[in-house]
Every structure is written in structure tokens, then in C-alpha cells.
Amino acid sequence: MPESRDPVTPDGVDHDTVPPASRSLLTVAGVLLLVPIVALMWVSSYARVEPKLGGFPFFIWYQFLWVFLCSACTYTAYRLVLKARPHRRMTSDAPKNQGEGR
Amino acid sequence: MNTIALATTGDHVGVNGVALAVLIALFALVTVMGFMASKWRRSSLESLDEWGLGGRSFGTWITWFLLGGDLYTAYTFIAVPAAMFALGSVSGFFAVPYTIVLYPIIFIFMSRLWSVSHRHGFVTTSDFVGGRYGSRGLSLVVAITGILATMPYIALQLVGIQAVLEVTGLGGSGNVIVQDLPLFIAFAVLAAYTYSSGLRAPAIIAFVKDTLIYLVIIVAVIYIPSKVGGWDHVFAAAEHKMVTPDPVTGKAPGAYIPAPTQYWAYATLALGSALALFMYPHSITATLSSKSRNTIRRNSTILPAYSFVLGLLALLGWVAIAAGTAPIGLDGKANAQLVVPQLFEDMFPSWFAGIAFAAIAIGALVPAAIMAIAAANLFTRNVYREWFRPSATPAQETKVSKRVSLGVKFVALVFVLTMDKQNAINFQLLGGIWILQTFPSIVFGLYTRWFHRWALIAGWAVGMVYGTVAAYNVVKPIPGGTQHFAGSVAAIPVLGQLGYIALTSFVINVIVAAVATVVLRALKAPAGADVTIKGDYFADEGDPRVRPLDEPVHLTTPTV
Numbered sequence: 312m313p314e315s316r317d318p319v320t321p322d323g324v325d326h327d328t329v330p331p332a333s334r335s336l337l338t339v340a341g342v343l344l345l346v347p348i349v350a351l352m353w354v355s356s357y358a359r360v361e362p363k364l365g366g367f368p369f370f371i372w373y374q375f376l377w378v379f380l381c382s383a384c385t386y387t388a389y390r391l392v393l394k395a396r397p398h399r400r401m402t403s404d405a406p407k408n409q410g411e412g413r
Numbered sequence: 414m415n416t417i418a419l420a421t422t423g424d425h426v427g428v429n430g431v432a433l434a435v436l437i438a439l440f441a442l443v444t445v446m447g448f449m450a451s452k453w454r455r456s457s458l459e460s461l462d463e464w465g466l467g468g469r470s471f472g473t474w475i476t477w478f479l480l481g482g483d484l485y486t487a488y489t490f491i492a493v494p495a496a497m498f499a500l501g502s503v504s505g506f507f508a509v510p511y512t513i514v515l516y517p518i519i520f521i522f523m524s525r526l527w528s529v530s531h532r533h534g535f536v537t538t539s540d541f542v543g544g545r546y547g548s549r550g551l552s553l554v555v556a557i558t559g560i561l562a563t564m565p566y567i568a569l570q571l572v573g574i575q576a577v578l579e580v581t582g583l584g585g586s587g588n589v590i591v592q593d594l595p596l597f598i599a600f601a602v603l604a605a606y607t608y609s610s611g612l613r614a615p616a617i618i619a620f621v622k623d624t625l626i627y628l629v630i631i632v633a634v635i636y637i638p639s640k641v642g643g644w645d646h647v648f649a650a651a652e653h654k655m656v657t658p659d660p661v662t663g664k665a666p667g668a669y670i671p672a673p674t675q676y677w678a679y680a681t682l683a684l685g686s687a688l689a690l691f692m693y694p695h696s697i698t699a700t701l702s703s704k705s706r707n708t709i710r711r712n713s714t715i716l717p718a719y720s721f722v723l724g725l726l727a728l729l730g731w732v733a734i735a736a737g738t739a740p741i742g743l744d745g746k747a748n749a750q751l752v753v754p755q756l757f758e759d760m761f762p763s764w765f766a767g768i769a770f771a772a773i774a775i776g777a778l779v780p781a782a783i784m785a786i787a788a789a790n791l792f793t794r795n796v797y798r799e800w801f802r803p804s805a806t807p808a809q810e811t812k813v814s815k816r817v818s819l820g821v822k823f824v825a826l827v828f829v830l831t832m833d834k835q836n837a838i839n840f841q842l843l844g845g846i847w848i849l850q851t852f853p854s855i856v857f858g859l860y861t862r863w864f865h866r867w868a869l870i871a872g873w874a875v876g877m878v879y880g881t882v883a884a885y886n887v888v889k890p891i892p893g894g895t896q897h898f899a900g901s902v903a904a905i906p907v908l909g910q911l912g913y914i915a916l917t918s919f920v921i922n923v924i925v926a927a928v929a930t931v932v933l934r935a936l937k938a939p940a941g942a943d944v945t946i947k948g949d950y951f952a953d954e955g956d957p958r959v960r961p962l963d964e965p966v967h968l969t970t971p972t973v
Contacts, residue, residue: 326948344517351510352684354676366644370502370670371728374509378721381513385520386714393707401532401948401956 326401336395340388347381429581429758435767436581436774439625440599443618443775447606450613460807461536464611465790465814467702469531473711475616476703479783480712481719482619483699484690485512487573487777488566488841490626490726491750497730498740499749501655501667503675503682505727510683512720516713519691523700523709525859528952529945530701532959537787538697538855539795545858547941548866549799554873555851556795559694560821562848563788565840566693567825570777570784572750572834574599577770579743580754593830599774604822607782608815612702615782622779625772627722629757633769634725634732637760641736647728650735677910678902685916689849694787695780705954729753736760750834781822789817839898846880846901846915850922859950864926865933866941872926880918887914 350356351374360368367375462469471479489508497505526541535541539559543552578595606614638644655669671679690696700709733740733756740751757769793814798805805813828837854869889899905912944959 327946329947330951344520347517348514348684351514352680354671354679355673358671358673358676358679360670366648368648368670371506371648371724374506374513375721375724377510377513378717378724381516382714382717385516385710388517388520389707389710389714392710396951398953399948399951401952 324399330396330399332396333394336391340391340395343384343388343391347377347384350380351377429763429766431763432758432767432770433581435764436577436771439621439768439771440602440774443621443778444602444606446617446621447602447610447614450606450617451610453613453617459811461790461793461810461814462534462807464811465536465786466698467612467616469702469704471616471703471708473703473708473715476699476708476712477715478619478623479616479702480696480699480716482615482622482776482779483695483783484716484780485626485719485723485776486566486570486780487773488569489723490773490776491573491576491753492569493723493727494730494733494753495740495749495751497651497727498733498738498752499667499730501651501669503668503671503679505730506724507679507682507686508727509720509724510679511686512723513717514683515687515690515720516717518687520710520713522856522859523691523713524706525950526697526855527700527703527709528706529859529949531706531954532949532952532956533944534958536701537694537791537794538692538851539791542854542858543795543799544944545862546854546866546869547943548870551854551866551870552795552799554870555854556791558847558851558873558877559692559791560788562844563694563784564821564825565828565837565844566695567781567784567788567822568828568837569841570781571596571600571825571829572837573777574774575829576750577754577773580751580758581770582743596826596829599778600822600826603778603781604785604819607785607818607822611815612698612783612786615779615786616702618775618782619779622772622775623719625768626776629765629769629772630722630726630729632765633729633757633760637729637732637736637756640760641732647732647735651731654734675911677905677908677912681905681913681916682902685849685913685919686845688852688919689845689915692848692851692855693784694791695784698783698787698790706952726753729756732756781825785818785821785825786814788821789814792817792821835896842898842901843881843884846884846918847877849915849919850876850880852919853923853926862940862943863930865930865938867938868926868929868933871929872922872924875925876918876922879921880914883914883917 357373358370360370362369364372493505493508495505526538529535529541529545533540533544535544537556537559539552539556542555543549546552575596638647641647652669655667656665658665668675691700703709703712730752733752736756736759738752738756738759740748740755742748742751754770754773757766761769793805793810797813797817798810802809850873853864853872857864883903884901885897887900887903888895888897890896901914902911903914903917904910905917949959
């Protein structure tokens with residue numbers, strides 16, 4: 312589609328491209344996001360009663376534990392993607408969108 | 414415990430005056446807040462961005478309260494412990510892995526949806542699909558699916574309010590008008606402040622709702638188990654109930670810990686529900702109302718706090734087993750949906766039971782309002798403006814949206830009052846299956862234009878039909894016949910394991926869409942124009958909006 316347009320702007324950037332990013336950092340972030348999904352989809356690894364914790368069966372407390380682990384994973388992934396792909400402004404000298412909405 | 418004895422003999426428990434007074438007082442408080450919300454941080458409510466998206470101005474914490482209030486609905490709070498109580502962990506506790514894996518999933522794609530919507534002023538996912546694929550048909554399909562899936566969800570919020578009212582002893586006897594009067598009043602109040610304040614009303618009320626929910630559930634999980642013999646006893650009672658065969662059918666009533674044959678069901682219910690949740694219009698509305706690309710990402714790290722609370726709440730279903738709670742409706746029949754309100758009524762002093770009931774009732778108002786706004790936005794943008802009034806001004810759009818939000822709620826009310834509750838539950842089950850069928854058009858579209866617009870429609874149609882038929886064929890014998898839509902799991906073709914129907918339909922949908930894309934591309938079917946460019950998917954707060962004019966993009970994207 313892009314042939315019919317000329318998205319290169321006065322700031323010299325072709326905005327019809329993906330802003331540059333560190334592949335390795337994005338990969339690490341992707342793995343961190345995948346880990347909780349795989350862990351919880353693997354039901355046979357945690358569908359058991361023992362070891363209990365304060366009366367709670369393993370099945371229950373293990374999944375509660377993943378609430379925190381998952382939060383830690385997404386937070387780390389968040390820091391990584393911010394670092395991996397710094398924001399590229401859409402224009403260099405455009406005023407903020409005037410009028411409605413803002 | 415008096416109440417149980419009375420209820421089981423079929424007598425109607427009297428109105429619980431103190432609890433009711435507390436409930437009414439808190440309800441009045443949020444009503445005032447709802448109306449005052451229209452003055453909160455507003456410029457003018459004359460555009461859909463303002464009325465329907467709160468000015469796209471909400472920061473991390475407001476979004477946290479709003480999304481928390483929106484996703485963890487009153488119906489969830491009623492239905493999840495009810496499922497734990499009646500059927501055990503596979504039907505109930507999957508809500509925990511569901512609301513955990515949800516966040517890595519939305520982390521990945523929701524910021525792209527935010528960015529492209531910010532650039533192009535999209536209010537709904539249908540707006541995005543229409544702009545991305547240049548397809549009015551696909552856009553309409555997504556809009557209709559969204560509206561269809563949302564309607565029964567709103568109805569179920571009203572069912573949540575009804576459950577609370579029923580336990581306080583209201584709405585039992587007398588004629589139809591008296592019986593449903595409290596629900597009418599709650600409905601009228603909700604409709605009025607949503608009309609006048611738009612998304613700002615649920616955003617403000619969400620603060621109250623979430624605070625009350627956290628308070629009530631934390632108190633409940635600390636206080637009630639100690640009264641019924643501790644957590645050891647709770648789990649022992651749950652295990653005993655779930656594994657003891659029913660004397661009539663000879664089958665165990667449910668699952669304590671999932672058995673190997675149930676692993677697929679448990680995992681697919683969690684994954685399918687997680688993929689579906691952010692396809693619902695109300696989730697999208699709350700996300701697009703945030704002010705920056707990263708608000709939703711930050712929220713995906715802090716929203717799991719609600720998942721933790723939901724897990725505790727699920728366990729209250731098992732606490733109720735240990736407590737011997739008897740959820741008997743005012744009609745004298747057992748109704749598992751009443752189990753949590755009944756547990757609160759039995760265990761808490763009246764005044765705190767009133768706070769707990771208010772938490773659930775107000776918990777219904779927030780999502781109901783957002784759902785009505787979201788459905789109204791879809792109708793206005795993607796049906797009314799797209800097909801009937803392309804020249805509609807922002808002010809006209811807002812006017813239509815406000816009126817449609819009233820209509821949507823009215824239909825939900827009629828639904829609840831005239832149809833059997835089971836119908837609302839069936840439709841909501843179907844809604845979950847249906848809404849997931851829009852996933853390929855929306856989420857795949859955020860990454861690639863490879864899929865052909867007509868192929869996506871074909872995949873959607875096959876997924877919808879397969880899912881609906883499969884859900885219909887889940888039957889359960891009941892006295893005098895069989896009940897259809899008796900559950901959301903069925904055998905997965907090829908694999909033979911039991912799995913969530915929505916996810917099976919989704920896989921079939923993707924396969925059909927991929928095959929049809931290959932064919933359509935070979936036939937050189939027109940692909941449709943794409944109004945977006947790659948950079949749009951990474952835009953952030955402060956980047957200019959593409960002018961909503963019919964000009965080529967290159968004239969409007971740059972400096973202006």
C-alpha cells in the first residue's frame with residue numbers, strides 16, 4: 312500500500328516503518344510474558360493436594376503464588392520494552408492536536 | 414443461623430432492615446457521585462471522546478480502578494463462588510489462572526490498539542477494523558458481535574443486583590410491580606447518570622465499588638473461616654462434598670482438584686476466557702479512555718491485585734460448604750447463585766452485611782454503565798454513522814449514543830424481568846464464545862494485513878456457527894426433558910479431550926481464515942485500503958492525531 316503515499320515527513324523519518332528496537336531485549340521481554348502462560352496452562356504440574364501450606368492444598372496456593380510471579384514478570388517486561396524501543400515522535404515540529412478531544 | 418432454618422422450611426425471611434438501610438445509604442451516595450461526575454475534569458460532553466471515553470484522559474490509577482471495576486463484575490462475584498460451591502474447582506477456580514494469564518496477553522497487543530486508536534480517533538474496535546481493512550462488512554460484523562455479546566452481560570449485572578435484593582428479603586411477594594420495584598429504581602438511577610455523565614460516572618463510582626469490594630472480601634476471608642472451623646475444615650468439607658457420589662445419579666457432583674481428564678478443560682477455559690475478555694467492548698472502552706500508550710501496560714502489572722481478590726472470593730464458595738449455607742431463593746427453590754449473599758447474611762452482623770450487599774450491587778452498576786456506553790458507541794459509530802448518517806457531527810453522535818445507552822439498558826431490564834434467568838446465563842455463555850470470534854480480525858490486524866478481509870468474515874461465520882451448535886449440544890438431563898447450553902466445554906475434534914468451546918471455535922475460525930486468505934490472494938481479490946501506517950502502532954500521548962478528513966494520509970500525517 313505505501314507506494315501510493317509519501318509518508319516521509321519533514322522530520323526526515325519514514326513513519327511507515329517500525330521504530331527501531333533492540334531485538335534481544337524484546338526477546339527477553341517476550342519470554343518473560345510467555346512464562347506465566349506456559350506455567351498455568353501446564354495443569355498436570357500443579358493439580359495435586361500436597362504439599363499443603365497452612366491448610367491450603369498445593370493446587371490453590373500455587374496458583375495464588377503465580378499472581379505475584381506474573382506481576383513481577385510483566386513489570387520486568389515493561390521496563391525492558393521501554394528500554395528496547397524508545398518512543399519515536401510522529402513529527403518533529405507538529406503542534407499538539409488542536410481542538411476536539413484534548 | 415436462624416435464617417437458614419427459616420428458609421429451608423420454605424418460610425420467607427423478613428426484610429433485613431439494618432442491612433437494607435446501609436445498602437440504600439451507600440446506593441444514594443454513589444448516585445450523587447454519578448451525577449456530579451459530569452463536572453469532573455471535563456471540557457465539554459459534546460463529543461464521543463468526552464461522553465464515551467472520558468476525554469481519553471485517565472492516568473494509571475484511575476484506569477486501574479476503572480478497569481478493575483469494569484472487568485471484575487458483580488456477576489463474576491456471584492457466579493464464581495456459586496460454581497465453586499456447586500461444581501468445584503474446574504468450573505470455578507479456573508477464574509484464577511484466567512485472570513493471571515490475561516495480563517501478559519493484553520500487555521502484548523493492547524498498547525498497539527491504544528496507539529492506532531489515538532492516531533485515528535478510533536472509539537471502538539470496529540472503527541479500527543474498518544480503517545485497517547477498508548471493509549464496512551467486517552467492521553459491521555465486529556460491531557454486531559460486540560453488541561450481541563454485551564447485552565446478556567448487562568442483563569446478568571441486573572441479575573447480580575436481584576440476588577442481593579432477594580437475600581435482603583426484598584422483591585419476594587406481592588404483585589409484579591412491587592416485586593421488581595427495587596430493580597426498577599436501581600435501573601432508572603443507573604440509566605440517568607450514565608446518560609448525563611458518560612464514562613466519568615462509572616470511573617468515579619469505581620473508586621467506591623473497588624474499595625468496598627476489597628474491604629468486604631478481606632474481612633470475609635479472615636473472619637468467616639475462623640467461625641466455621643478454619644481453612645483445614647473448609648477444604649475437608651469441600652473435598653467431602655465434591656467426591657461423595659450423588660445418591661441419585663451415582664456421580665460425584667464436581668471436582669476438588671482437577672482429575673487428569675479435566676486438565677484440558679481447565680487450561681482451555683482459562684486461556685479462552687483470557688483471550689476473549691479484551692475483545693468485549695467494555696474492556697476496550699476502559700482501555701481507550703486512558704491517556705497514554707503505556708497506561709495499559711503499567712496496569713497489566715497492577716491489575717492482578719484484583720485476581721488475587723477474585724481467588725479469595727472463589728474460595729468463599731467452599732467456605733459456604735463448610736458453613737452449611739443453604740442458598741434458597743424466595744420461591745423456595747435452591748439457587749447456588751445466592752450462596753455468597755446468603756453466606757454474608759448468615760455470618761456478618763446486619764450492618765456489615767449491608768456493606769457487603771452494597772459492594773455487590775454497586776459492583777453491578779460500574780460494569781453495567783460501561784457496557785451500555787460501549788454498546789452505544791459501537792451502534793453509533795459503526796451502524797448509525799457508517800450506514801445511515803455518514804455526515805453525523807460529533808454532537809449528533811453523542812446524542813445518539815446517549816439515547817442508545819438508555820435503550821440498551823432497557824432491553825437488558827426487559828430481558829431480566831421477562832425471561833428465565835437461565836436464558837440470560839445461556840446467552841452470556843454464548844456471548845463469550847461469539848466475542849472470541851472477533852479476535853483474529855482485531856488482534857491479528859494489529860500486526861499484519863496478511864489475512865484477507867473476506868477470509869476473516871468467513872472464519873468468523875464458521876466459528877460463530879460451530880460454537881453456537883456445540884454449546885447447544887451440551888445437554889444435561891433435567892426432570893421432564895433435557896436442558897441445552899448446560900455447560901461451556903465439549904469434546905475437541907481430533908484431540909478428543911474436553912475443552913472450552915470458545916477456544917475450539919477460535920482455532921477453527923483461524924484455520925478457515927488462513928485457508929480462505931490463500932485462496933482469495935491467489936484469485937487476486939481486492940484487499941481494501943488501509944488508512945494506517947506502521948508508525949501509527951507505536952504512537953504515544955502528544956503525537957498528533959491524523960485529521961479525520963477524507964484526505965490521503967500523507968497530507969495529514971506530518972506537521973500540519
